[in-house]
Amino acid sequence: MSGPSTYQPSHPALQWFEKRLPLIGLIHSSFVAYPTPRNLNYWWTFGGILSMMLGVQIVTGVILAMHYTPHVDMAFNSVESIVRDVNYGWLLRYLHSNGASMFFIAVYIHMFRGLYYGSYKAPREVLWILGVIIYLLMMATGFMGYVLPWGQMSFWGATVITNLFSAIPYVGESIVTLLWGGYSVGNPTLNRFFSLHYLLPFVIAGVVVLHVWALHVAGQNNPAGVEPKTEKDMVPFTPYATIKDGFGMVCFMIFYAWFVFYIPNYLGDPDNYIQANPGVTPAHIVPEWYYLPFYAILRSIPSKLGGVIAMFSAIIVLAFLPWLDSAKTRSSKYRPLAKQFFWIFVVGSAASPRRASTSLPAAS
Amino acid sequence: MTTTSSAQHTRRDFLYVATGAVAAVGAAAVVWPLISQMNPDASTIAAGAPIEVDLTPVAEGQDIKVFWRGKPIYISHRTKKQIDDARAVPVASLPDPETDQARVKEGHDQWLVVIGICTHLGCIPIAHEGAYDGFFCPCHGSVYDTSGRIRQGPAPLNLPIPPYAFVSDSKLKIG
Ligand code: HEM
Ligand code: FES
Numbered sequence: 001m002s003g004p005s006t007y008q009p010s011h012p013a014l015q016w017f018e019k020r021l022p023l024i025g026l027i028h029s030s031f032v033a034y035p036t037p038r039n040l041n042y043w044w045t046f047g048g049i050l051s052m053m054l055g056v057q058i059v060t061g062v063i064l065a066m067h068y069t070p071h072v073d074m075a076f077n078s079v080e081s082i083v084r085d086v087n088y089g090w091l092l093r094y095l096h097s098n099g100a101s102m103f104f105i106a107v108y109i110h111m112f113r114g115l116y117y118g119s120y121k122a123p124r125e126v127l128w129i130l131g132v133i134i135y136l137l138m139m140a141t142g143f144m145g146y147v148l149p150w151g152q153m154s155f156w157g158a159t160v161i162t163n164l165f166s167a168i169p170y171v172g173e174s175i176v177t178l179l180w181g182g183y184s185v186g187n188p189t190l191n192r193f194f195s196l197h198y199l200l201p202f203v204i205a206g207v208v209v210l211h212v213w214a215l216h217v218a219g220q221n222n223p224a225g226v227e228p229k230t231e232k233d234m235v236p237f238t239p240y241a242t243i244k245d246g247f248g249m250v251c252f253m254i255f256y257a258w259f260v261f262y263i264p265n266y267l268g269d270p271d272n273y274i275q276a277n278p279g280v281t282p283a284h285i286v287p288e289w290y291y292l293p294f295y296a297i298l299r300s301i302p303s304k305l306g307g308v309i310a311m312f313s314a315i316i317v318l319a320f321l322p323w324l325d326s327a328k329t330r331s332s333k334y335r336p337l338a339k340q341f342f343w344i345f346v347v348g349s350a351a352s353p354r355r356a357s358t359s360l361p362a363a364s
Numbered sequence: 365m366t367t368t369s370s371a372q373h374t375r376r377d378f379l380y381v382a383t384g385a386v387a388a389v390g391a392a393a394v395v396w397p398l399i400s401q402m403n404p405d406a407s408t409i410a411a412g413a414p415i416e417v418d419l420t421p422v423a424e425g426q427d428i429k430v431f432w433r434g435k436p437i438y439i440s441h442r443t444k445k446q447i448d449d450a451r452a453v454p455v456a457s458l459p460d461p462e463t464d465q466a467r468v469k470e471g472h473d474q475w476l477v478v479i480g481i482c483t484h485l486g487c488i489p490i491a492h493e494g495a496y497d498g499f500f501c502p503c504h505g506s507v508y509d510t511s512g513r514i515r516q517g518p519a520p521l522n523l524p525i526p527p528y529a530f531v532s533d534s535k536l537k538i539g
Contacts, residue, residue, distance in 0.1 A: 159485075159486045159487070160485040160486060160503070162486075163485045163486035166486075177403065177404065178399070178403055179402070180404075181402055181403065181404055181405070182404050182408045182433075182434060183408070183433035183434050183435060184433065184434035185434075186408075186434055188404075188405070188408065278434060278436070279431070279488070280488070281487040281502060281503065284502070285487065299504055299518075301518075302518045303518065304484055304485075304518060304519070305520075
């Protein structure tokens with residue numbers, strides 16, 4: 001579907017440039033002339049929304065980094081002064097902290113879309129696996145970002161998550177010391193998390209380029225899950241997909257703005273407005289909402305190593321999905337049983353946080 | 365472009381392989397510092413030197429919490445009942461079998477010194493809580509007894525004992 005571009009710029013200067021680096025042609029063939037299935041629904045706009053959110057996180061994050069101090073004695077106060085003193089600092093911080101949640105809402109919808117319509121099946125396996133890698137990188141980025149304000153949840157979240165590695169037999173303890181750069185979570189940990197939190201979004205951007213490249217090689221799936229047969233099944237990306245994606249982005253922005261302006265701390269934890277204290281564990285340590293299904297798995301298994309293995313397997317299994325599901329039909333529209341299991345999975349994932357936040361019965 | 369290949373190994377092949385081997389060693393030598401820099405630095409290690417604790421103010425039945433290497437250390441002055449409870453359980457029935465005697469210093473049986481970090485995922489258990497009057501971890505509900513041994517919940521191991529010694533009957537050196 002993609003191939004050498006037939007695009008010819010009309011202006012001589014652009015023609016001169018195009019001969020030396022066919023960049024405009026690449027953009028034209030990928031985002032203007034690129035054929036998209038004409039039956040795409042709004043669940044297909046989340047890829048564009050995700051790209052937008054990555055941009056929002058990078059812009060707000062780079063600006064926050066201009067005012068933030070990655071030191072255990074100063075980090076908490078520097079975030080408070082961003083909110084109170086820096087011009088529009090409250091806006092930047094709330095855009096960034098809620099932006100992370102919006103990013104995850106969008107990625108979950110995007111992934112469930114892929115699951116429902118069988119977008120992981122041949123020939124889109126590599127595309128799907130690149131998506132799983134992006135998801136893992138997002139989890140790492142979000143986790144390290146949450147440590148930066150150095151509140152109680154930052155500190156204890158970091159302690160619990162880094163300690164997961166101590167479950168590895170023999171080398172676990174040494175790995176944890178290596179991650180901490182000390183004998184407990186402390187200043188070296190905060191500094192390296194800041195460095196990596198700054199880096200990873202750009203790594204994500206790189207993998208997104210590969211993801212889109214793989215998409216444009218295989219072509220988009222569609223709600224019917226049947227490969228388009230003729231030209232008539234397709235419409236050009238611009239204006240059709242551009243406008244539809246743009247409309248989706250604006251609606252999503254309204255939803256996002258509602259959180260930022262009206263309930264900016266709704267998705268956060270009040271304990272994170274208490275400065276980190278290595279001597280006191282908060283009564284309930286909970287990660288951010290977007291990790292809760294995995295945390296619920298960890299908590300439901302009464303063995304440390306077993307819990308950690310189950311939790312990581314729950315993510316890794318996604319990468320093997322193209323081979324675990326051998327059905328030829330792609331879309332759940334035409335797979336009544338798969339459709340039922342899909343909804344059971346959705347409801348189960350959404351309900352699992354209850355498991356994570358209520359106390360375990362003291363079972364042995 | 366033309367390529368020619370010769371069937372014989374030449375001196376040039378040898379030089380290429382030798383150069384490649386040197387490059388591989390060099391790459392490994394560069395990766396080592398890149399990883400090693402993550403481990404605790406000299407100041408962190410220095411700040412982890414032993415500390416001394418005066419035990420005179422700690423009354424029977426009381427516990428204190430001190431910090432060593434950024435880790436909380438619980439020092440409990442156990443009552444007779446707490447010691448007896450710890451010694452009454454059949455050791456074989458414990459998830460991580462260890463006698464109470466092995467976890468304290470002989471002649472100082474009333475003093476329990478443990479690292480107050482839950483062996484599950486590193487929260488700080490609360491002293492004098494839980495069904496065994498030992499420690500209770502609020503994070504995922506692990507319960508430890510008066511010897512700091514795991515009795516219930518997801519934690520796999522007993523609370524670890526830091527390296528320590530009694531300098532005198534009322535002075536403890538941790539580290
Ligand atoms: C994938 C994109 C990103 C995600 C998901 C993300 C996520 C987060 C999260 C969840 C927080 C904690 C917010 C809070 O509770 O206050 C945070 C904080 C922070 N992030 Fe990011 N971030 C991303 C990109 C970036 C980038 C590119 C930078 C800088 C170049 C950056 C710089 C910061 C700074 C300085 C903070 C601390 C200030 C604060 O807590 O508000 N972030 N990030
Ligand atoms: S950290 Fe103590 S029970 Fe999980």
